[in-house]
Amino acid sequence: DELISQIAAGEVVERPASVVRELVDNALDAGARQVTVKLMAGGVRQILVEDDGCGIPVPELPLALKRHATSKIRSLDDLEHVGTMGFRGEALAAIASVSDMSVASRTPHDAHAHRLDARSGELTPAARAVGTSVEARELFFNTPARRKFLKSDATELAHCLEAVRRHALARPEVGFAVWHEGKLVEQLRPGTPAQRLQDVLGDEFVRTSREVDLQIGPMRVHGRAGLPDAARSRADWQYCYVNGRYVRDKLISHGVRSAYEDVLHGSRQPTYVLFIEIDPERVDVNVHPTKIEVRFRDSREVHQAVRKAVEATLARSRA
Ligand code: ADP
């Protein structure tokens, strides 16, 4: 069983940034307005994610660490309409199997918080406001081979920051802060979508991009697309979300590229932040353990919508 959980963990937890991604997912699912991430040594020594969400009731604390225990869906039908980031109940169990993990939580009904140590199973009183803190220390301490694959602290930190930014772009109403080695390295205040875009991607992206917004049938594609002749073009400025979930999808990036094809010269990569809102029944998010891949019921429809939406923006910007 230890072996099976280790293998499963490998699919979810690849590096500190995967832990950050999963823990921030959970914080957002819990309705957090403020999420704080504290890291030591690029997250390898320590990852602490604190939120002001609904908290976990004490009787459910041990269950939260069990594999395939989720409070978010109850039936197969729910799986067709998942409105939460998580639903597989794997993350906490996976993180616990490859680190020293503890969870401290308090609901509005509790007089004080409780901390559960994953390894010992010990439950102790703790002090914190309503919400949850999850701490993972010494990632991969028990799997030295995997620990060896980690890059420098600076690189791991960069991946952790990127994981936070991906969430932050989709949730401008939530505040995010990232600390590394006791220093504040990223602070994103709650604000409007436009403000958040500027805070995350900078003035230059805002200046050199245009709004995308097109409703096609039951689908809406909105966000921003970089102008083809923008001075700087960064391949990593390609953010795509399906119903608020960050995804990597060849079909979508191909749809964008097709829109640019006539106007983009050389090998330049288009830059964009695109949000696709689609009927949840037309997309399957349960394709990959990290949920970064999705499958559409009608991929042509999605490809067309993305292409048309970006084409409309490019046409307007040239007029
Ligand atoms: P999933 O998110 O897929 O349900 P996880 O392993 O990530 O699975 O979390 C297990 C359960 O622990 C969640 O379903 C939720 O009930 C609880 N939980 C985890 N993190 C938090 C949090 N930050 N706030 C409130 N509840 C949480």
Ligand code: MG
């Ligand atoms: Mg989760």
